Amino acid sequence: xxxxxxxxxxxxxxxxxxATMNCSYKTSxxxxxxxxxxxxxxxxxxxxxRSNEREKHSGRLRVTLDTSKxxxxxxxxxxxxxxxxxxxxxxxxxxxxxxxxxxxGTKLTVNP
Amino acid sequence: xAGVTQTPKFRVLKTGQSMTxxxxxxxxxxxxYWYRQDPGMGLRLIHYxxxxxxxxxxxxxDGYNVSRLKKQNFLLGLESAAPSQTSVYFxxxxxxETQYFGPGTRxxxx
Numbered sequence: 001x002x003x004x005x006x007x008x009x010x011x012x013x014x015x016x017x018x019a020t021m022n023c024s025y026k027t028s029x030x031x032x033x034x035x036x037x038x039x040x041x042x043x044x045x046x047x048x049x050r051s052n053e054r055e056k057h058s059g060r061l062r063v064t065l066d067t068s069k070x071x072x073x074x075x076x077x078x079x080x081x082x083x084x085x086x087x088x089x090x091x092x093x094x095x096x097x098x099x100x101x102x103x104x105g106t107k108l109t110v111n112p
Numbered sequence: 113x114a115g116v117t118q119t120p121k122f123r124v125l126k127t128g129q130s131m132t133x134x135x136x137x138x139x140x141x142x143x144x145y146w147y148r149q150d151p152g153m154g155l156r157l158i159h160y161x162x163x164x165x166x167x168x169x170x171x172x173x174d175g176y177n178v179s180r181l182k183k184q185n186f187l188l189g190l191e192s193a194a195p196s197q198t199s200v201y202f203x204x205x206x207x208x209e210t211q212y213f214g215p216g217t218r219x220x221x222x
Binding site for chain 2: 030031033040041042043044045048088090092097098099100101102103104105
C-alpha cells in the first residue's frame with residue numbers, strides 16, 4: 001500500500017515561477033525523501049529530511065516536514081524548463097532494511 | 113563508477129515464458145531492491161536484500177523470485193510471465209537511507 005500521497009497529481013507553471021508539491025503519509029516515519037524522475041529514466045535522489053527536522057534547503061529546493069500533520073512539502077524556486085519531471089516522496093521507517101515506500105508522484109511541467 | 117546498471121533495457125515475452133533481470137552495482141552497497149512502476153501507481157517494492165545471501169518479500173512479491181549470490185548483483189526472475197507483469201522494473205541499491213536507481217527495464221508480456 002502507498003504510504004505517501006503527493007498533491008497535486010500534475011502541475012504546470014511558467015519558467016521562473018515557484019513550484020510547490022505536497023506529500024501526506026499515514027504512519028510514523030524515520031525520514032522522508034524526495035526523488036525526481038525524468039521521462040523514461042530512473043529516479044534520482046534530491047533531498048532527505050529526518051523526522052526530528054522541520055526544514056531543509058538544498059540549492060533551489062526547500063523541504064518542510066510537519067510530523068504532527070504527517071505531511072511534507074517540496075518547494076522549487078525560480079523553476080527552469082529542465083525541472084520538468086515527476087517528483088516522488090518516499091518515507092523510510094526504522095527496522096534495518098532501509099526500505100522506502102513511494103507515493104504516486106507529481107508530474108511537473110515548466111513551460112519556457 | 114557505473115553506479116547501478118540493469119540488463120536488459122527492453123524485453124518482449126510471451127505468456128508463460130521465463131526470464132531473469134540482472135541488476136549490478138559497483139558502490140559496495142549492502143542493500144538492494146527491485147521495484148515495479150506502473151502508470152499512476154508510483155513504485156512498488158517487489159523484493160529486497162539486506163546483504164549477500166539474503167532476500168525478503170516486499171509489497172508485491174507474487175510471481176517473482178530473487179537471488180543475491182554476490183554482493184554486487186541482485187537477480188529478479190519471472191518463472192512464468194503473465195500480462196499483468198508488463199511494467200517497468202527498477203533496481204536500486206543503498207548503504208543507508210538514500211537509494212540509487214538503475215535506468216530501468218521495460219518488460220512487455222504478450
